[in-house]
Amino acid sequence: MGAFRYTSRSFVRELAMILAAMLFSLPFYFLIAISLKSDRQLTREPLKPPLADPNWGNYADAWSNGGTTGGMGRAFFNTVIITVGSVVCLVLVSSMTAYVIARRTSKLSNGLYVLFVIGFIMPATLGLVPVYVVMRSAGLLATYHGIIILHTAGILPFAVFLYVGFIRALPTEYEEAAQVDGAGMLRTFFRVVIPLLRPITTTVAMLSGLIVWNDFFIALIFMSGSSIGTLPVALNSFVNENYTQWNLVFAGATIAILPVLGVFVVAQRQFVRGLAGGIRG
Amino acid sequence: MGTIGIRGLGKVYPGGTRALRDLDLEIADGEFMVFVGPSGCGKTTALRMIAGLETIEEGEISIGGTVVNRVEPRKRDVAMVFQNYALYPHMSVYDNIAFPLQCEGRRKQEIKERVEEAARLLGLDELLKRKPRALSGGQRQRVAMGRAIVRKPQAFLLDEPLSNLDAKLRMQMRAELSTVQRTLGVTTVYVTHDQVEAMTMGTRIAVMRDGLLQQEGTPELVYGRPSNMFVATFIGSPGMNLLSCPLVADGPDDLRCVVGEERIPAPREMHRALERFAGSEVVVGVRPEKLTDAPRAAAGDAAGRLRGEVTVVEMLGHERLVQVELPGRPVAADPGAADKVTVYARFSPASPVKPLETVAIPVNPADLHFFDPETGEAIR
Numbered sequence: 273m274g275a276f277r278y279t280s281r282s283f284v285r286e287l288a289m290i291l292a293a294m295l296f297s298l299p300f301y302f303l304i305a306i307s308l309k310s311d312r313q314l315t316r317e318p319l320k321p322p323l324a325d326p327n328w329g330n331y332a333d334a335w336s337n338g339g340t341t342g343g344m345g346r347a348f349f350n351t352v353i354i355t356v357g358s359v360v361c362l363v364l365v366s367s368m369t370a371y372v373i374a375r376r377t378s379k380l381s382n383g384l385y386v387l388f389v390i391g392f393i394m395p396a397t398l399g400l401v402p403v404y405v406v407m408r409s410a411g412l413l414a415t416y417h418g419i420i421i422l423h424t425a426g427i428l429p430f431a432v433f434l435y436v437g438f439i440r441a442l443p444t445e446y447e448e449a450a451q452v453d454g455a456g457m458l459r460t461f462f463r464v465v466i467p468l469l470r471p472i473t474t475t476v477a478m479l480s481g482l483i484v485w486n487d488f489f490i491a492l493i494f495m496s497g498s499s500i501g502t503l504p505v506a507l508n509s510f511v512n513e514n515y516t517q518w519n520l521v522f523a524g525a526t527i528a529i530l531p532v533l534g535v536f537v538v539a540q541r542q543f544v545r546g547l548a549g550g551i552r553g
Numbered sequence: 554m555g556t557i558g559i560r561g562l563g564k565v566y567p568g569g570t571r572a573l574r575d576l577d578l579e580i581a582d583g584e585f586m587v588f589v590g591p592s593g594c595g596k597t598t599a600l601r602m603i604a605g606l607e608t609i610e611e612g613e614i615s616i617g618g619t620v621v622n623r624v625e626p627r628k629r630d631v632a633m634v635f636q637n638y639a640l641y642p643h644m645s646v647y648d649n650i651a652f653p654l655q656c657e658g659r660r661k662q663e664i665k666e667r668v669e670e671a672a673r674l675l676g677l678d679e680l681l682k683r684k685p686r687a688l689s690g691g692q693r694q695r696v697a698m699g700r701a702i703v704r705k706p707q708a709f710l711l712d713e714p715l716s717n718l719d720a721k722l723r724m725q726m727r728a729e730l731s732t733v734q735r736t737l738g739v740t741t742v743y744v745t746h747d748q749v750e751a752m753t754m755g756t757r758i759a760v761m762r763d764g765l766l767q768q769e770g771t772p773e774l775v776y777g778r779p780s781n782m783f784v785a786t787f788i789g790s791p792g793m794n795l796l797s798c799p800l801v802a803d804g805p806d807d808l809r810c811v812v813g814e815e816r817i818p819a820p821r822e823m824h825r826a827l828e829r830f831a832g833s834e835v836v837v838g839v840r841p842e843k844l845t846d847a848p849r850a851a852a853g854d855a856a857g858r859l860r861g862e863v864t865v866v867e868m869l870g871h872e873r874l875v876q877v878e879l880p881g882r883p884v885a886a887d888p889g890a891a892d893k894v895t896v897y898a899r900f901s902p903a904s905p906v907k908p909l910e911t912v913a914i915p916v917n918p919a920d921l922h923f924f925d926p927e928t929g930e931a932i933r
Contacts, residue, residue, distance in 0.1 A: 377567075448606050449639035451626040452710075453700065454656030463652075467643040 307522035330523040347506035355484045358423035359477050370435030391429035414498030427480045438472040474539050475546030503528040555582045555707035555740035563611030564598050572598040574764045583738045587755030595764040596744045604633050604710050617707050632701035633710040638693045640685040647681040650699040671703040691722045708740040748788050760784050782929040785838050793838040794896035796881040800835040810837050813880030817857030820918040826932050838922035844898035844914045860913045873900040
């Protein structure tokens, strides 16, 4: 029939949404466009898309030369280890902690929950100096496990807060069924509860992964002078006091955001469901 | 032996709500016991205490002769079906049924054989690979039952397992559950608020209210000889008609209940028990199926009559359910309330009865039940 599918209202609404989407896409356009320009193109026509002669070499340069030691390739590897390690530890510790807090109705568990909420509210930078001193005396500075512990502990209150909210809304029947079926506490947790927590686990993993992946400050302070540089620190090394290679910075930034983008695209639905809460059974 | 002993069982929840009071019951091996009562009567609490999902602070529960007060649920050797089935949503039907056996550490081959056996019994063979969300309500119910029977436990505990099904499926599943239970011969405790389920499925019924056991016995006993007014009105659909009326002595050995103009004789064998109520009020009960449009002669020589005005006639196909307003007092009515009481009667579908007509329904004295208006207990 070919009828116009919009009403005047829906047309205006959709147009506004397209414009907003374009506005949000603009930084990505500059990111990609500049990352593909040569130094000359960058100075002569910084905003024009480099369609005719994209300079893919910037990516190779950024990958091998960024950072103080080992280039961005090494930094990428470090960031993956630290992010995966932190996320795995965080998910395990926070889900177990939250499970006990949510399911036990004692005063102790309520008190613990309040402690975690306080930890969630307090700015992490307040404890920076004492944490640094403790980590130094424990020999945890500039080590993978040191930074993983630090990130896990830092994000734990936030993750516990999210998990507790989700678990409290979860019917206890599944766990009770598992108990009557003969499962012990650990089997109940790992075989029944953890799979039920998948939506919120995706949310926690993605949010915390993003925090750790993008972290610049903690990596800079607690890993300075070591070979374990992370992507944001490596990116920072392109920025020089006298001269900044913006095309390499942008190529490096593109490399840094691609994995995050990929994970979000794959796990988008779970992520949203985790925030919305609920189990389909 | 799957006997279950409940002695002096009580439960007070944090906050002071008393859910159960002094429950005593012995459930024999292989018996199908139904706990029935309205919401909040304590039936589910009692079941959960048997399962070990609620702590026991008052009384004692034994399963198979062993006191299990301090025994964890997983070690009680009972299987439970929950109201919402509680099927693990991330597991396939096979894994759901296999889960209890995996917990017992059985070998893979044995698990496979037993799951398939249970699936065959319940007609789930074709569904083993599906996830619970891809099943209908009836299929989910069967999977939940499969998870329970695969372990061959000492007892099944079923918590309103049919309440989420539509009426037709519920009737079908009622029969299937009864058949499975009879086939396996496993002691079963079944909780429901539906008196039809209780009557049709149970070999014995325990009627509960406000945490107290009101009466226990076979369905025939509970229906035919209710121990108090609550049981009389709760069991049966519609429940027993109750009306408060004066009991008068019309002569030696002649006690009669006065309902409007009518004086209905009390059965001779009840005279001794009723004597102390002569001259005062008594609650009279009569089942709707005893009030019919059959000729008076069918109700016996001594029959009295209940005369009143028809208010509603519902055609149910096999009968007409007739509401009749009588000149009597409803039970526990305010002193100032109108002296009208509505009773249900079951007329034949061919009956020409219409609303606003006056009918005189014959009533056989032997069909009357009498209750103490003060305590609500049956007078015997």
